[in-house]
Amino acid sequence: MINKPRGTEDVLPKDSGLWQKVENIARETAGLFGYKEIRTPVFESTELFQRGVGDTTDVVQKEMYTFEDKGGRSITLKPEGTACLVRSYIENSLYANPQPTKLMYIIPCFRYEKPQSGRLREFHQFGIECFGAENPTTDAEVISLASMFLKNAGVKNVKLNINSIGCPECRGKYNESLKNYFNSNKGELCETCLERLEKNPMRILDCKSPVCSKIAENAPKMIDYLCEECSNHFESVKARLDKMGIEYFVNPDIVRGLDYYTKTVFEFTSDALGAQSTVCGGGRYSGLVEELGGKPAEGIGFAVGLERLILIIKSQNEDAEVTKTPDIFFATIGENAEAEAQKLIYELRKMGVYAEQDLCGRSVKAQMKYADKLGAKYSVVLGDDEVAKGVANLKNMTDGETKEIKINPDEIVKEIK
Ligand code: HAM
Numbered sequence: 451m452i453n454k455p456r457g458t459e460d461v462l463p464k465d466s467g468l469w470q471k472v473e474n475i476a477r478e479t480a481g482l483f484g485y486k487e488i489r490t491p492v493f494e495s496t497e498l499f500q501r502g503v504g505d506t507t508d509v510v511q512k513e514m515y516t517f518e519d520k521g522g523r524s525i526t527l528k529p530e531g532t533a534c535l536v537r538s539y540i541e542n543s544l545y546a547n548p549q550p551t552k553l554m555y556i557i558p559c560f561r562y563e564k565p566q567s568g569r570l571r572e573f574h575q576f577g578i579e580c581f582g583a584e585n586p587t588t589d590a591e592v593i594s595l596a597s598m599f600l601k602n603a604g605v606k607n608v609k610l611n612i613n614s615i616g617c618p619e620c621r622g623k624y625n626e627s628l629k630n631y632f633n634s635n636k637g638e639l640c641e642t643c644l645e646r647l648e649k650n651p652m653r654i655l656d657c658k659s660p661v662c663s664k665i666a667e668n669a670p671k672m673i674d675y676l677c678e679e680c681s682n683h684f685e686s687v688k689a690r691l692d693k694m695g696i697e698y699f700v701n702p703d704i705v706r707g708l709d710y711y712t713k714t715v716f717e718f719t720s721d722a723l724g725a726q727s728t729v730c731g732g733g734r735y736s737g738l739v740e741e742l743g744g745k746p747a748e749g750i751g752f753a754v755g756l757e758r759l760i761l762i763i764k765s766q767n768e769d770a771e772v773t774k775t776p777d778i779f780f781a782t783i784g785e786n787a788e789a790e791a792q793k794l795i796y797e798l799r800k801m802g803v804y805a806e807q808d809l810c811g812r813s814v815k816a817q818m819k820y821a822d823k824l825g826a827k828y829s830v831v832l833g834d835d836e837v838a839k840g841v842a843n844l845k846n847m848t849d850g851e852t853k854e855i856k857i858n859p860d861e862i863v864k865e866i867k
Contacts, residue, residue, distance in 0.1 A: 457571025467772030502533030504709025549582030775825035
């Protein structure tokens with residue numbers, strides 16, 4: 451017996467209906483905001499994430515699925531989508547189209563994390579990225595898309611936390627004061643954070659070690675160090691959210707775990723998730739396109755963790771499962787009727803009707819039980835007699851009523867639709 455790798459999940463047929471529904475809502479909602487789907491490879495050059503996500507982040511330092519391929523190249527299964535989209539945006543010259551470029555994606559991601567509820571090694575994201583737009587209207591539009599998607603997906607009681615983590619200019623001063631603060635607690639920091647203290651002290655703020663996170667609680671906050679431009683930008687984003695009636699909380703502790711963010715950052719959290727409470731995270735990134743070799747262009751986006759989203763939907767809705775039940779079931783007696791039913795079912799399926807028959811040689815009684823189990827809305831019993839006369843009884847499985855009908859696809863569709 452070989453089991454699935456730790457931290458992975460099978461999406462079984464009882465759940466795949468809900469997954470499809472959520473994915474459809476993602477595509478529809480993103481479509482209303484002008485986002486077009488993009489599909490990029492599952493693996494990329496390791497360097498893309500080292501440079502894109504940042505080599506002092508947990509993701510790059512501890513969590514990547516990296517291997518050498520047979521040609522000696524270092525390859526990484528994508529831990530997130532943003533760096534991949536930036537690569538594709540540059541490589542395919544999407545900046546040459548009228549801007550902004552609005553892209554959406556549904557992808558598997560891979561992170562070697564300690565698995566627990568809502569934290570997997572293979573998980574899925576629905577994300578969007580908007581390139582080439584700098585103004586705060588874009589930030590508010592992106593946040594409103596995330597908010598609308600979560601609502602449309604049937605999620606209740608999510609909390610939107612927003613913050614600004616400034617630009618390289620204001621970040622410089624902030625990093626100095628962070629260094630001073632953490633230097634005074636140097637003895638207690640974990641080894642990784644000691645290294646981060648020199649290279650990128652902000653990353654200490656999202657260290658998962660309990661000691662480091664306790665120390666981080668009282669660290670200076672970026673929001674108190676914003677330059678005038680960043681501060682004005684943040685005020686405008688908030689004003690636009692207010693105007694749209696989107697409730698938010700300014701949370702100075704949100705710094706996000708990836709290096710590329712500048713200015714606006716945000717997270718949607720839910721109490722239904724326990725420890726892994728963030729269902730959606732995102733923000734603006736002003737330097738990433740240039741960092742990855744493109745001409746300077748702004749970017750902003752978010753990603754929703756679909757496993758977490760589905761956990762919330764299931765915990766909040768008892769009837770969350772989406773199962774498609776047959777419109778009609780044909781029970782048959784004898785080989786001749788079985789073949790007639792198959793032909794009829796084929797015609798009905800061509801017309802968009804979900805029709806079923808037994809494939810396992812059940813008795814008529816067992817066939818009817820099976821039809822009931824499948825949740826068929828109507829059933830018909832076909833024997834040689836019915837086939838010869840061309841008429842049969844159509845039974846409404848909900849109220850048990852029967853009606854004589856002609857065995858003809860058009861006739862059947864008229865009766866059951
Ligand atoms: P992230 O915060 O690393 O951001 O991930 C986004 C979401 O993916 C999280 O809020 C969470 O719901 C889900 N997620 C992350 N790790 C796991 C895991 N191990 N198991 C299950 N779900 C997980 C990003 O990935 C950015 N690329 C988002 C973004 C797009 N920022 C700008 N554009």
